[in-house]
Amino acid sequence: xxxxxxxxxxxxxxSAHASLPIQHxxxxxxxxxxxxxxxDLPILDVSVDFPAGTALEPANKGGVxxxxxHLLSLGAGGLDDNQIARGMADVGAELGGRFDADRAGLTLRxxxxxxxxxxxxxxxxxxxxxxxxxxxxxxxxxxxxxxxLQEAEARPESIAAKAFQIAVFGNHPYARRDSGEIxxxxxxxxxxxQDFYRSHYAASxxxxxxxxxxxxxxxxxxxxxxxxxxxxxxxxxSLSIPPVPALQQALSRTIPFPAKQSQVLIGQPGVKRGxxxxxxxxxxxxxxxxxxxxxxxxxxxxxxxxxAYSVYSYFMxxxxxxxxxxxxxTRTDQTSEALQVVRQTLANFVxxxxxxxxxxxxxxxxxxxxxxxxxxxKEILEYLAVIxxxxxxxxxxxxxxKRVEAVTAEQIQAAFKRHIHPDRLVTIVVGGSxx
Numbered sequence: 001x002x003x004x005x006x007x008x009x010x011x012x013x014x015s016a017h018a019s020l021p022i023q024h025x026x027x028x029x030x031x032x033x034x035x036x037x038x039x040d041l042p043i044l045d046v047s048v049d050f051p052a053g054t055a056l057e058p059a060n061k062g063g064v065x066x067x068x069x070h071l072l073s074l075g076a077g078g079l080d081d082n083q084i085a086r087g088m089a090d091v092g093a094e095l096g097g098r099f100d101a102d103r104a105g106l107t108l109r110x111x112x113x114x115x116x117x118x119x120x121x122x123x124x125x126x127x128x129x130x131x132x133x134x135x136x137x138x139x140x141x142x143x144x145x146x147x148x149l150q151e152a153e154a155r156p157e158s159i160a161a162k163a164f165q166i167a168v169f170g171n172h173p174y175a176r177r178d179s180g181e182i183x184x185x186x187x188x189x190x191x192x193x194q195d196f197y198r199s200h201y202a203a204s205x206x207x208x209x210x211x212x213x214x215x216x217x218x219x220x221x222x223x224x225x226x227x228x229x230x231x232x233x234x235x236x237x238s239l240s241i242p243p244v245p246a247l248q249q250a251l252s253r254t255i256p257f258p259a260k261q262s263q264v265l266i267g268q269p270g271v272k273r274g275x276x277x278x279x280x281x282x283x284x285x286x287x288x289x290x291x292x293x294x295x296x297x298x299x300x301x302x303x304x305x306x307x308a309y310s311v312y313s314y315f316m317x318x319x320x321x322x323x324x325x326x327x328x329x330t331r332t333d334q335t336s337e338a339l340q341v342v343r344q345t346l347a348n349f350v351x352x353x354x355x356x357x358x359x360x361x362x363x364x365x366x367x368x369x370x371x372x373x374x375x376x377x378k379e380i381l382e383y384l385a386v387i388x389x390x391x392x393x394x395x396x397x398x399x400x401x402k403r404v405e406a407v408t409a410e411q412i413q414a415a416f417k418r419h420i421h422p423d424r425l426v427t428i429v430v431g432g433s434x435x
Contacts, residue, residue, distance in 0.1 A: 063180020
């Protein structure tokens with residue numbers, strides 16, 4: 001009886017979102033708007049994203065993209081950082097943000113009643129359109145970033161992540177650290193931040209996502225309020241990211257570190273957003289290393305041999321091909337054995353593909369868990385922002401379970417053979433033997 005109830009709950013949740021009514025339009029200023037109307041809760045969630053991530057900053061201004069995004073909410077429209085924070089707190093609103101290699105943006109969660117909503121949106125509009133970039137605040141934030149970077153140089157996981165990015169992406173902009181390097185950050189000034197803002201935060205590149213307790217007319221008004229006074233489009237900087245070159249040969253690097261555990265990262269360039277092979281790779285990776293105790297890597301590395309407590313794999317699709325990564329920690333004296341097992345497991349996976357039983361279990365778990373990924377306004381907002389920024393189909397969420405169900409074992413094997421090359425893997429080991 002309990003099993004039947006659980007199944008009913010899953011199907012009910014899927015049915016509730018069987019057709020997520022995403023409304024989409026483009027403002028006269030070029031901003032793209034994605035809106036889902038929902039009156040279940042008296043809450044409005046908003047995000048505004050721009051093509052302003054690390055990969056789009058000038059090569060000699062490392063860290064400027066991160067600092068620009070961060071400084072937006074630390075002084076704007078005659079308000080200092082404390083006044084901005086207090087103004088949001090006074091109406092129960094939450095101001096946040098996101099940042100990666102492709103994009104930068106701000107998020108807002110507010111009560112939908114006009115008084116609270118209008119107060120919070122007025123602050124967000126100032127933050128987006130009237131940033132002050134105070135010199136004293138910039139100096140303070142530069143010091144904070146530099147201290148964080150210095151601390152990261154003493155953490156094996158940070159050392160491994162940095163070396164992995166450089167090895168996988170080489171001279172491509174995706175190799176850059178989100179926060180920049182100590183030397184480049186120390187040289188940044190207010191003019192650098194202002195220039196980056198003016199060239200990357202134009203309305204023509206903005207993606208506005210709204211989810212919650214308002215109607216279409218109000219959503220349109222808010223989108224205009226947040227974007228009409230953004231900088232005009234500028235040709236001063238490119239907003240495109242070059243393709244990621246494929247690796248031509250394997251590369252292994254061991255970085256000595258005084259620890260009992262080795263940090264191990266293995267991978268190569270993977271797949272970009274919208275690639276036709278995405279769903280085959282997604283389902284296949286669940287079987288390989290993304291499905292926890294259901295995955296082959298965990299079975300081979302932990303269950304059979306006890307070489308690591310955890311091992312994982314994932315694809316990180318971006319505007320261009322993001323990383324495919326396998327990661328684990330293991331005792332330094334077991335590093336070589338663990339590497340051999342991981343490499344052989346991956347090679348077997350690419351060569352032989354998946355079994356029918358593995359595929360059925362993966363599909364059931366992915367589709368069964370999908371309602372939990374869209375069971376809150378915040379989560380739906382995140383998907384709206386991704387759909388808008390990467391120009392994915394409006395029915396992406398509706399079609400997701402169907403696309404997963406349609407994946408075949410043959411498609412998984414063919415997709416992995418096209419994208420993953422076990423003879424050209426990057427291997428980074430921090431703290432032990434990487435032979």
